[in-house]
Each structure stands twice: as C-alpha cells, then as structure tokens.
Amino acid sequence: MQPVIAIRHLNKHFGKKQVLMDINLEVRPGEVIGYIGPNGAGKSTTVKILIGLLGDYEGDVSVMGHDLRENTLAVKALTGYVPENAEIYEVLTPMEYLSFTGKLYGLDEDTIAERAQRMLQAFGLLENKDQRMDTFSKGMRQKVLIISGLLHNPQIVILDEPLSGLDANAVIIVKEIITLLKKENKTIFYCSHMMDVVEKVADRIVLIDEGRIVADGTFRELQQSGTETLEQVFARLTGKQRLSEQADQFINALGQ
Numbered sequence: 001m002q003p004v005i006a007i008r009h010l011n012k013h014f015g016k017k018q019v020l021m022d023i024n025l026e027v028r029p030g031e032v033i034g035y036i037g038p039n040g041a042g043k044s045t046t047v048k049i050l051i052g053l054l055g056d057y058e059g060d061v062s063v064m065g066h067d068l069r070e071n072t073l074a075v076k077a078l079t080g081y082v083p084e085n086a087e088i089y090e091v092l093t094p095m096e097y098l099s100f101t102g103k104l105y106g107l108d109e110d111t112i113a114e115r116a117q118r119m120l121q122a123f124g125l126l127e128n129k130d131q132r133m134d135t136f137s138k139g140m141r142q143k144v145l146i147i148s149g150l151l152h153n154p155q156i157v158i159l160d161e162p163l164s165g166l167d168a169n170a171v172i173i174v175k176e177i178i179t180l181l182k183k184e185n186k187t188i189f190y191c192s193h194m195m196d197v198v199e200k201v202a203d204r205i206v207l208i209d210e211g212r213i214v215a216d217g218t219f220r221e222l223q224q225s226g227t228e229t230l231e232q233v234f235a236r237l238t239g240k241q242r243l244s245e246q247a248d249q250f251i252n253a254l255g256q
C-alpha cells in the first residue's frame with residue numbers, strides 16, 4: 001500500500017544548528033500517528049515542513065505521491081492543518097474568517113456557510129458566529145482554528161497541539177472527531193503533549209527527541225509492562241525519570 005506521507009532522510013538546519021536528523025517515516029492511509037517529544041524536539045518543525053511552510057530542508061517528503069518541493073500546492077489542498085496558536089484575524093467574525101479560509105481551499109460560499117454554521121453549532125459557537133474574535137476566549141478561538149483546518153474535508157489532517165485551551169467537554173468532542181475521521185480513512189498526524197489523549201487516539205506513536213526518532217510503534221509495543229502509561233514510556237525513553245528532582249531543584253531555588 002502506498003504511504004500517504006513518506007519522509008525520507010529528512011534533515012533540517014536553522015543556521016548552523018541541526019534540528020531534524022535523518023527522519024524516516026511512512027504513514028499509511030487511515031493511520032493516526034501520535035507524534036510526541038520533549039519541548040524543542042522538532043515536532044513543530046516537522047509539521048511546518050509537512051504543510052509546506054518551511055521549504056528549506058534536505059531529504060525527500062512526499063504526500064499522496066506528490067513531491068512536496070515540486071508540488072506544494074497539491075499537498076496543501078490535500079491537507080488540513082490545525083495549529084496550537086495562530087495569527088487569527090481577530091477583527092473578523094468566525095463566519096468572515098471561515099469564509100476567507102474556505103475560499104483559499106476553493107470552496108463556494110454556500111458550502112462554506114452550510115458547513116461553517118453546522119460545525120460552529122457542534123462546538124456551541126453558533127450564537128457567536130457574527131461576533132468579532134477579539135472578544136473570544138482562547139478556547140473559542142481554538143475551536144474556530146479546528147473548524148478552519150477541517151472545513152475543506154481534507155484527506156490528511158495535521159494537528160499540532162489542537163486541544164490547547166479547550167475545556168474538558170471540547171476535548172472529548174475533538175477526541176471523538178479524530179475517531180470519526182479515522183473511520184472515514186483519513187490520515188491523522190497528531191502532535192501533542194497530552195499523553196492520555198495520544199494513548200487513546202493514536203494507532204502508532206512516534207517519539208522524537210533532539211531531532212531524532214527514538215521510538216516508533218504501537219503503544220503496546222512501546223510499553224515495558226502492561227501497566228506502564230504513555231507518560232511513563234515518554235519519561236523512560238527520553239531519559240528523564242527523576243522529574244521530581246527537577247521540581248525540588250526549582251523550588252529550592254526560591255530558598256536561596
């Protein structure tokens with residue numbers, strides 16, 4: 001089966017600093033990949049390359065057979081991206097913003113209006129549809145970003161910490177959305193620090209640390225014992241098992 005995303009020997013430098021080192025990854029249709037790693041590991045950099053935002057990389061990336069460098073626009077059309085924080089146009093209302101982003105993906109006005117209203121309603125935001133987003137809370141904005149990333153019904157969904165600022169109910173809705181998208185054979189690339197959610201939704205977990213993939217397998221395959229949580233797997237594989245000592249060090253600094 002042809003992979004939906006194929007990353008081969010991907011290297012990325014920022015100036016002299018190498019932040020991705022020989023990343024090799026194939027993602028199959030309908031797979032939910034949990035892409036996890038410590039702060040600064042290289043997750044967002046990988047995502048920015050995948051969505052065509054960072055072109056200056058070494059190696060090859062192809063998405064549904066399209067080489068990313070040669071056919072960035074085709075890849076963008078196939079992909080939906082939900083960032084953690086985005087420069088949302090705050091002076092716009094959700095409907096204006098979604099109309100703008102929907103048109104960028106070639107959707108017509110009627111389709112945008114119909115889908116946007118139904119999706120806003122699902123998130124409990126219908127009554128705010130014509131309210132300027134500079135009056136929105138962080139979670140309300142994040143819901144608009146999620147809708148914006150999915151409005152064109154993309155085949156591949158790339159989520160970079162999409163649950164940021166969402167309340168407990170909205171988190172449940174988004175987890176369920178991910179499950180339903182998977183049932184529709186969409187491919188999902190999911191970056192998050194919320195290990196409990198990754199553990200539940202991901203078919204396969206890829207752990208990146210200091211720019212290198214250090215583990216790639218199902219949660220069961222990564223577990224050392226049946227009782228180990230993904231949080232514990234993460235601490236073990238990133239070599240950070242004495243976290244309480246770091247907390248002590250932090251608090252002790254206040255006593256100096």
Ligand SMILES: Nc1ncnc2c1ncn2[C@@H]1O[C@H](COP(=O)(O)OP(=O)(O)OP(=O)(O)O)[C@@H](O)[C@H]1O
Nearest residue numbers: 014015017019037038039040041042043044045046
């Ligand atoms: N525009 C940039 N210029 C220089 N260095 C950068 C730039 N963007 C990212 N980096 C560096 O690349 C490395 C990887 O950053 P990246 O944002 O991909 O990490 P991450 O895994 O997404 O981290 P986090 O979990 O904190 O979001 C870090 O060392 C970061 O400082």
